[in-house]
Amino acid sequence: MKLYRKLTLVTAILGLVVPLLGVFAYVFINSLTGIPILALFLGTAVLIAIVIIATNIAAIVVAFYIKNTKLVGAILICCGIVLFLTVQIWGIPGLALYMLSGIIALREKPTPSARKYTIKCLTCGKELKHINYADFAKDHLADNPTHLEYRVFVEILFTT
Numbered sequence: 001m002k003l004y005r006k007l008t009l010v011t012a013i014l015g016l017v018v019p020l021l022g023v024f025a026y027v028f029i030n031s032l033t034g035i036p037i038l039a040l041f042l043g044t045a046v047l048i049a050i051v052i053i054a055t056n057i058a059a060i061v062v063a064f065y066i067k068n069t070k071l072v073g074a075i076l077i078c079c080g081i082v083l084f085l086t087v088q089i090w091g092i093p094g095l096a097l098y099m100l101s102g103i104i105a106l107r108e109k110p111t112p113s114a115r116k117y118t119i120k121c122l123t124c125g126k127e128l129k130h131i132n133y134a135d136f137a138k139d140h141l142a143d144n145p146t147h148l149e150y151r152v153f154v155e156i157l158f159t160t
């Protein structure tokens with residue numbers, strides 16, 4: 001697994017566990033007391049918890065499903081900023097970890113496009129196809145030492 005994905009996963013899980021416990025505590029206290037004033041006060045806390053949960057889930061989805069690491073990096077940094085704006089000092093660990101994940105994602109080198117090699121033996125007309133490995137025609141040459149002329153076609157497969 002890529003480092004920025006690991007780090008995002010750890011950050012998001014930590015960021016999810018804490019507010020979830022908060023929501024459970026809220027539901028529990030509310031069912032015990034049933035005082036509407038408490039509900040009004042804690043209503044904001046629940047709203048904050050929802051924002052935190054949504055942000056962390058979004059970070060996981062983005063880190064694992066978006067292939068463009070530049071975009072992933074930018075979104076992860078935004079997730080950190082959203083957390084910080086939502087819970088201020090409590091969001092600092094999340095901000096720091098998402099910043100770090102985001103920067104690692106931004107520095108990630110794009111995965112090289114796969115290359116498909118088609119090598120045609122001009123002596124017997126046999127076509128050999130392979131992906132990311134150009135040396136396989138050697139076997140054909142070893143089996144047929146008189147087949148010396150080949151035509152090579154390289155196709156670059158764009159990975160999205």
Ligand SMILES: [Zn+2]
Pocket residue numbers: 121122123124125126140144147
């Ligand atoms: Zn041949």
